[in-house]
Every structure is written in C-alpha cells, then in structure tokens.
Amino acid sequence: SQQGEEDPQALSIQEGENATMNCSYKTSINNLQWYRQNSGRGLVHLILIRSNEREKHSGRLRVTLDTSKKSSSLLITASRAADTASYFCATANNQAGTALIFGKGTTLSVSS
C-alpha cells in the first residue's frame, strides 16, 4: 500500500527550539496531511497541503511539499512542552473514495 514514512522516528528538543519532521511517500497524491496524536488519544488534523502547493503556514506550523522528490516536511517553530506528541503524515491517491494511509509517525518530546 502507498504509505508515508516519517523521519526521524523520535526527536527530543528543548523548549524554544524548532522541530523538523520529514515524510516521504511513494505515488502521486491529491494532498498530504499532517496529524498529531497525544499519548492514548485520537488523532487531530493539523494541516493539509495540496499537490499544487509548495508551502503552507498555520500558526507555528510550516509545511513544505516537494512532489518531484515525493517528500514533505513539518516544521514546528518555538516549540513548547505542550507540543510533545506523535506526528503522522497521511496520503492517498487521486481517486475519490480512497482511504488515507498513515506513516509510522515521529514521536516528539519537548522538555522545559
């Protein structure tokens, strides 16, 4: 199955630092999405970037998409302890009715 693969698997930083997570995928996509999951909870949608977009911002989040390299990155600026969570990228092919496929996630730990 088409799947996003996040890198790194785990990331530990100090409050105030920036965190960068990467995602690679295999086939053509309609869009790429990033989700966040706090431990033991459901996933929450963070941001969606369409295949014809190269960069998108939402608050402290910045997402880039390089369709030629089939990769995306999520940057969290000025991180806070509350950003501690797992982050997943998700993709699907261009057909309507196709379910999202998730990667294995990056676990981010932000210490104060």
Next chain:
Amino acid sequence: DGGITQSPKYLFRKEGQNVTLSCEQNLNHDAMYWYRQDPGQGLRLIYYSQIVNDFQKGDIAEGYSVSREKKESFPLTVTSAQKNPTAFYLCASSQGGLAAPQLFFGEGSRLTVL
C-alpha cells in the same frame, strides 16, 4: 458538540470471544473508517465505508467485520479469528465523495485479550 464517539474506551476479552466496538458520529459525514494502531507501527486501515450499506476491506481486514446500516454508526466486530487483537482501535469519519479528505477521529478504544 459535533464529533465522533467511540465506546468502550477500554475492553478486555478472553480468547475465543467476539467483541464489538462502537463508533457513532453526528457530523453528518458520509464516510467512516476503522484503523488499528500498534506500538511502533502507526495506523493500519481495517475497513472503510463511503456510504450506507457499503464498505471495503482495508489492508488488515482478516478477523474483523463491520456493518454500515445507518449513516451515523459504523461498528467493528473483532472476531475470534483475529489472531492478535490486542491493540488500540481508532474510528474516523470524513466528508464523502472527495479525494483524500480530512479525517476526524474518535478518542479510541483499547482492546486487551486476556
């Protein structure tokens, strides 16, 4: 408030028993999904449904069954044929008819086989 409700949050099952996990949404979404999450393996798709009375197998459907008799409900049955059912199960919904729509997730159900 609109959202997705999964129940129970925690469930214990003896080997050989079938169990059903409930998922209800009041978002008026056409599509619903079930994912399984194991430590270190991310989310894997079990079943999904784009419309009432229709559903498709995902990557790991063996040992599971679903029904979609009502738009707001998409229960998942973990049967005794599922060899390793201990996991965290997540239900989601989305607006139907779109390519790669945003998903809205419930809080999950954790199943443990004793």
